[in-house]
Amino acid sequence: MGTQTMPSSSLEWAKVDLSTTPNVVVPPPGPRSREYHARCTNHFKGLSSQVKLFPVTFESGEGCVLRDVDGNRYIDFSSGIYVTTLGHCHxxxxxxxxxxxxxxxxxxxxxxxxxxxxxxxxxxxxxxxxxxxxxxxxxxxxxxxxxxxxxxxxxxxxxxxxxxxxxxxxxxxxxxxxxxxxxxxxxxxxxxxxxxxxxxxxxxxxxxxxxxxxxxxxxxxxxxxxxxxxxxxxxxxxxxxxxxxxxxxxxxxxxxxxxxxxxxxxxxxxxxxxxxxxxxxxxxxxxxxxxxxxxxxxxxxxxxxxxxxxxxxxxxxxxxxxxxxxxxxxxxxxxxxxxxxxxxxxxxxxENLLEWSSHLGDLALARMLKMKQEHKIVGDVRARGCLMGIELVKDRQTKEPDNQAGALVYQKAFAKGLAWIPAGHILRMSPPIVMDEATLARGLDIIDEAIGETEKELGY
Ligand SMILES: Cc1ncc(COP(=O)(O)O)c(C=O)c1O
Incomplete structure (x- = not known):
């Protein structure tokens, strides 16, 4: 990730090089992730469902990119947990x-x-x-x-x-x-x-x-x-x-x-x-x-x-x-x-980042509405700025939550290099507000692919 220099603007600093991120060099959670996780959880108890479902061990982060201890690089669609709005280590x-x-x-x-x-x-x-x-x-x-x-x-x-x-x-x-x-x-x-x-x-x-x-x-x-x-x-x-x-x-x-x-x-x-x-x-x-x-x-x-x-x-x-x-x-x-x-x-x-956050939300909503047209398990999509959600349902009439699909989409997207924090049947997304458009689109593509694969696996 290199040493930090002052950016002329946060957007420039946080721009992700999509030729190097996401990059999965070892299927995550890889061996070093698992080893740390086993040692840590001997003592550290009470983990969230997200960690239990995908026990990766993170080492560092810069802007919109996270790196795990096995050398995998992820696009950050969670900002920690809605926290690092300006990216990691601004x-x-x-x-x-x-x-x-x-x-x-x-x-x-x-x-x-x-x-x-x-x-x-x-x-x-x-x-x-x-x-x-x-x-x-x-x-x-x-x-x-x-x-x-x-x-x-x-x-x-x-x-x-x-x-x-x-x-x-x-x-x-x-x-x-x-x-x-x-x-x-x-x-x-x-x-x-x-x-x-x-x-x-x-x-x-x-x-x-x-x-x-x-x-x-x-x-x-x-x-x-x-x-x-x-x-x-x-x-x-x-x-x-x-x-x-x-x-x-x-x-x-x-x-x-x-x-x-x-x-x-x-x-x-x-x-x-x-x-x-x-x-x-x-x-x-x-x-x-x-x-x-x-x-x-x-x-x-x-x-x-x-x-x-x-x-x-x-x-x-x-x-x-x-x-x-x-x-x-x-x-x-x-x-x-x-x-x-x-x-x-x-x-x-x-840096007028409030406007940029709104802009990213509009782009994401348009893309998610397309997903709704293409995937019948997508019941509803919503976004306001960089607070986004996709609700997965078993049936569009009954709107019954599909928690199994939620867990599968979460794991599949993570394995493709998207670090994020869905919960149950709601795919929650909160990318940093300094993300560039192409990286946002790449993250949403990964989710789209993961939804498609999940639909097939569950026989929809
Ligand atoms: C709306 C809202 N209020 C309060 C809290 C609690 O914040 P903290 O976890 O920092 O104690 C949260 C945490 O997710 C939250 O989302």
């Missing part, structure tokens, strides 16, 4: 982290020049009056802090979230998620409620013309708030586009209607943008697609492009709520973290 981000690793690593929550620069930059790029911040070290801890802000700001306790949302794995966060997928916390935290959200491919309520009827969802929420809560609701906490839930994009009129409902009933709206922000969907905040300003927002993953730094951002009227939640933490806002987040933010802003 020179500007890596240099910023290294600078503070050499000068000042931790100063608790004392002010530092780099933190000052970061909060001023955030206030500049974020919409509306989202101008109060606190920093954390994981998406989950940011979500927990966001919930504490909602409670402090309203003096109320209950929370609503949506079926198949994901917000993290501590007790409050997991209580606002599809809890059965967790082996612990079998009882939701007191005050946590779940309601359905509009999924255009699986609508609960439709209009006479067959389109999804968001008014009925909103009417249901109103009834639920009245009948099923104790009337002590602090906030609605939800993902703008569901990531883990399968890249599910709500209808355009949903969030404006939800915002209006929250305003009418005096409920705060918290957007968990840990996964969807910082260019992943082509905007700083995914909520900007619908012109809706949340009261509280969580940022993570691509926010520090790999450095563990996350953020809770609140609107002006709720800034003071941070004072009453004992907001600080050991690592929140440490200088290395602030440097990573500031560098990532500057790169995205200076």
């Amino acid at each position: 020179p500007k981000v890596s240099e910023a982290i290294a600078r503070y690793a050499r000068t000042l690593m931790n100063a608790h929550d004392f002010t530092t020049p780099i933190k000052t620069a970061l909060v001023e930059k955030l206030a500049e790029v974020l919409p509306g009056d989202l101008s109060g911040f606190q920093f954390y070290d994981s998406g989950t801890t940011a979500v927990e802090a966001g919930i504490r802000v909602l409670r402090a700001a309203t003096g109320k306790n209950e929370m609503l979230s949506c079926y198949y949302d994901f917000h993290g794995k501590t007790y409050n966060a997991v209580s606002l998620a599809h809890i059965r997928s967790q082996v612990y916390g079998r009882v939701r935290a007191p005050g946590a409620h779940m309601v359905p959200r509009p999924d255009p491919y699986h609508p609960l309520w439709t209009r006479p013309d067959g389109t999804i009827d968001t008014d009925q969802y909103i009417a249901f929420y109103e009834e639920y708030l009245d009948k099923a809560t104790v009337g002590d609701v602090a906030g609605f906490v939800l993902e703008p586009i569901q990531g883990w839930g399968g890249s599910v994009i709500p209808p355009d009129d949903f969030f404006p209607k939800l915002r209006a409902l929250c305003d009418r009933l005096g409920i705060l709206l918290m957007a968990d943008e840990v996964l969807t922000s910082w260019g992943r969907t082509g905007k700083w905040l995914c909520m900007e697609h619908w012109g809706v300003l949340p009261d509280v927002v969580t940022l993570g993953k691509g926010f520090g492009n790999g450095f563990p730094v996350t953020c809770v951002a609140v609107r002006e009227p709720y800034k003071e709520s941070f004072e009453s939640i004992s907001a600080s933490s050991s690592y929140g806002g440490n200088p290395m973290a602030c440097a990573a987040a500031l560098a990532s933010t500057e790169v995205i802003a200076e």
Whole structure:
């Protein structure tokens, strides 16, 4: 991969040489991968399904390319797990982290020049009056802090979230998620409620013309708030586009209607943008697609492009709520973290990468719609910027999930040199937003081939 030099632009730096990548020199997972994996998993337990299904051992990454310990080179269609939005080891981000690793690593929550620069930059790029911040070290801890802000700001306790949302794995966060997928916390935290959200491919309520009827969802929420809560609701906490839930994009009129409902009933709206922000969907905040300003927002993953730094951002009227939640933490806002987040933010802003992410999403959607025409197991395709999904079904009428096909497509594409992170029957894709068009097309070709081979193998 060579030593890094500053790129004149991230796109130039990240451009993949398709004559050398993907390149599978040993069928993966190769012997060295397997040996490391066996040694590591003697001790390291609790692996995700993706790793269990394809136990490759990665050695290095640069831009949109990953290399395993057997010398195979992969196109990166996962960004870690929606994290390295600007590609692996972006020179500007890596240099910023290294600078503070050499000068000042931790100063608790004392002010530092780099933190000052970061909060001023955030206030500049974020919409509306989202101008109060606190920093954390994981998406989950940011979500927990966001919930504490909602409670402090309203003096109320209950929370609503949506079926198949994901917000993290501590007790409050997991209580606002599809809890059965967790082996612990079998009882939701007191005050946590779940309601359905509009999924255009699986609508609960439709209009006479067959389109999804968001008014009925909103009417249901109103009834639920009245009948099923104790009337002590602090906030609605939800993902703008569901990531883990399968890249599910709500209808355009949903969030404006939800915002209006929250305003009418005096409920705060918290957007968990840990996964969807910082260019992943082509905007700083995914909520900007619908012109809706949340009261509280969580940022993570691509926010520090790999450095563990996350953020809770609140609107002006709720800034003071941070004072009453004992907001600080050991690592929140440490200088290395602030440097990573500031560098990532500057790169995205200076190079207009939000637009490029949207452009890649449009290209991918066109290509995936073609796949839908050609493969009957492809039930639905969706993309917003570099957040993409393909839903595999056994039958287009019943829409029954095809998890077996999902696992096969995943393994076949990986074996051809595509590093990615599908889950069950949803092929989830989150390439770095600095990917070039030809590499995006090559990655989608690999998926197309893998779907075709899977259809044959399963006798479709
Ligand atoms: C929307 C959302 N919120 C919160 C989290 C939790 O973040 P972390 O894994 O950094 O704790 C995730 C992680 O995938 C997420 O997608």
